[in-house]
């Protein structure tokens with residue numbers, strides 16, 4: 001199995017070509033590359049626009065290159081904008097050293113598994129879009145290798161959450177299992193790497209409600225479990241709880257839900273610099289007055305119903321049940337942002353409140369939050385037990401009276417914001433970087449490392 005490097009390089013290329021040929025995708029090549037060229041041009045355009053838009057107030061050149069935030073007291077919002085703007089696109093050539101020489105091979109699957117879905121713009125922006133964002137970031141990353149024989153891990157880019165239902169607009173994930181299984185079939189028959197390790201050094205993203213169980217309803221998800229062929233692999237999933245759960249019985253990394261960094265930047269740019277947080281507690285989202293009993297379960301375990309019943313007429317609470325595209329500006333005006341469970345414990349509100357400086361109030365028993373080594377969740381949020389949701393008002397008043405200002409101060413640490421956002425080009429300390437960092441802790445699964453240590 002051990003071969004001189006240049007032969008293995010050729011073999012890697014050879015199998016790749018076979019993979020593409022066998023699927024008769026030749027006629028689609030131009031189209032495929034056209035899309036990447038278009039994508040690259042657009043990225044470049046936005047990057048240029050970004051630099052252009054931010055030139056004017058940059059009299060001291062150092063504010064871009066220096067990772068240190070100005071010590072002068074600036075109002076909260078501009079501090080936050082600074083934190084985001086300062087996350088330097090220029091620093092994107094993160095040091096590979098910090099990742100222990102990690103190398104990842106990204107399979108080039110036929111476009112029906114991934115980029116075809118991008119014709120719908122929502123695919124790369126909605127709350128499940130980390131499956132797209134991580135793929136893009138890996139393609140651009142310094143850890144990517146084109147030689148599968150020298151890879152530690154293999155990334156399998158399948159987008160399963162982009163099939164939006166025509167009826168209600170929600171992603172339909174009924175096809176997820178078959179799409180992934182077909183991708184595994186393809187790579188395992190065309191490449192030797194899957195069979196070699198039974199998939200244990202292969203990495204997938206499962207960004208939907210119950211992660212690798214691919215279902216919205218917990219009882220169905222639990223009954224179905226993780227697809228057999230994924231159980232040996234590493235799953236990057238938004239779903240995470242601190243107790244044993246069938247949907248996390250595979251090696252996994254809990255990742256943040258996707259929130260577009262661009263949308264956050266826009267919201268901060270329009271913010272009134274001296275704006276006050278005039279909303280005490282904010283929530284916008286699905287709240288059912290009479291939740292339906294769906295096979296013995298109620299949406300949000302009725303937590304959202306209790307919030308509405310108890311605080312619907314309380315002037316301190318700003319509760320809205322309908323969608324509004326400008327909701328990020330409401331978060332910016334709020335002191336506390338409620339993050340109650342929905343069907344699953346996690347919610348994109350966790351990320352949005354943190355990056356917009358609103359204290360997240362986490363109401364989801366047992367939730368396992370992403371990147372806890374980098375994000376000190378207990379210091380930057382308030383946790384309320386599901387059973388105590390009726391006492392929310394007094395609990396929050398108590399936080400105001402005791403430690404609100406210290407929580408808010410910690411919330412503005414730019415490293416935290418950075419850790420929760422995925423960028424098309426990964427930068428040290430951003431969400432993709434933390435995924436990579438988590439993978440460096442799983443090197444015992446790397447075939448290459450095992451071989452090296454055997455020699």
Ligand SMILES: *[C@@H]1O[C@H](CO)[C@@H](O)[C@H](O)[C@H]1NC(C)=O
Pocket residue numbers: 059060061
């Ligand atoms: C900014 O940088 C440019 C070139 O890098 C330099 O000529 C100019 O003096 C700098 N301006 C300030 C305010 O430091």
Ligand SMILES: *[C@@H]1O[C@H](CO)[C@@H](O)[C@H](O)[C@H]1NC(C)=O
Pocket residue numbers: 163172173174175
């Ligand atoms: C999209 O989802 C629907 C409903 O689950 C399914 O019938 C359809 O086959 C899916 N489309 C693709 C291309 O997988």
Ligand SMILES: *[C@@H]1O[C@H](CO)[C@@H](O)[C@H](O)[C@H]1NC(C)=O
Pocket residue numbers: 188189190191192195
């Ligand atoms: C991997 O194993 C499967 C099932 O045993 C087999 O069909 C396939 O040909 C193998 N792949 C390679 C590349 O040998």
Ligand SMILES: *[C@@H]1O[C@H](CO)[C@@H](O)[C@H](O)[C@H]1NC(C)=O
Pocket residue numbers: 293294295296297
């Ligand atoms: C909810 O539905 C399940 C069956 O689907 C039933 O066993 C249970 O009694 C129902 N619960 C209530 C409170 O109606």
Ligand SMILES: *[C@@H]1O[C@H](CO)[C@@H](O)[C@H](O)[C@H]1NC(C)=O
Pocket residue numbers: 378379380381382402403406407
């Ligand atoms: C706020 O203070 C309470 C009571 O002293 C303490 O239990 C809690 O951990 C503090 N929370 C934070 C985020 O500092």
